[in-house]
Amino acid sequence: METKPVKVSVALDREAWIRTAIAALAEHGADALRVEVLAKRCGVTKGSFYWHFKNKRDLIEAVLDTWKRGRIDDIRKQTRAEPGGELAAIYHTIEVYAAVRNRKGIMIELAVRDLARRDAAAQATVEEVDAIRLDCSKQLFIGCGLDEREATARSLLLYAYVFGQSLMRYDRYARDVTSLRRWIAEHIAH
Template identity: 60%
Template sequence: MTMKPDKPGARAPLDRSGWIEAAIDVLAEQGVQGMRIEVLAKSFGVTKGSFYWHFKDRQDLINGVLETWRDGRIRDIDKQTVATPGRERAQLLHLIDVYGATRNRKGISIELAVREWARRDAQAAAIVEEVDSWRLECTRRLFVSRGVPDAEAKSRSLLLYAYVFGQSLMACERYDPAVGELKGWIAELIVEQQQP
């Protein structure tokens, strides 16, 4: 875990955001059941009193984790879907490349942990739904800007995310030596407009 202080016995300076980031790391590694105050405090080398200086209770921490994850995902998708007029196609291909990459294992682990949490918790499910709706809407707008009819833009947006998240969880490299070319072909298929 990245939460431990640099020197044994040294206390890491903690603030609310530090606790939240540490909890997100634990969430990625252990799931929501690992986000216990005692575990976090011990990992930081601090007392539980430090936690209660920044949070009312564990629910306050959970709210902070979910809000931080949501806000970060929305900021990221806003950044990734900004396109100069006429460059929407390139931006969509970039989006597929960025989100379909398996480089960011920590990000994938966090995404999976939040989604697993959402299967059992209504609050987490509502946050995941909000993020997914935002993602789909932002890409729908890119497709519409390319002249794709709205219904088709919605379908392509859903297909784009189903593909990037699905293939990012798979170990495709052994499937075909030219898996990079296959991924490029699939991305083109998702983005390219059909001629009437």
């Protein structure tokens, strides 16, 4: 019982490392997960790191787990649409990933997907999150009255579009990017 405050403190510091790691992931990509670099960022040294984590792999898996839980929570929130609000939820999902705002979240998303190309655990994490995302989005489309096949397809198109769009820079491609995005969002939604 008396170990409770201690463990809380430990958990906090471990969480601080994970938060710093995710921030580094957002700013410098997947290869920014270097122990001494993160230590400097935390204002401590490696000694602290190897107290809280078994090794680098331990941190990576903790980061993946934290990221996964955060994504799943977000998905649940966005999908918890009252009947009749499905279309609005769909538009909201598209807009959340529309570059400008939420840039940090997008950068993390891309960094994790980059990790997934060389790391089986990251690959599994991404697949799990994507499966939930696709399914929840599909339910929204079904709630709009679409049949199974169309809902499935539109859901995949939605996420493939938002991720692919975050890989590109099309500022100069069109005069009115906002109008462009709106057309696409409408074309995906219905």
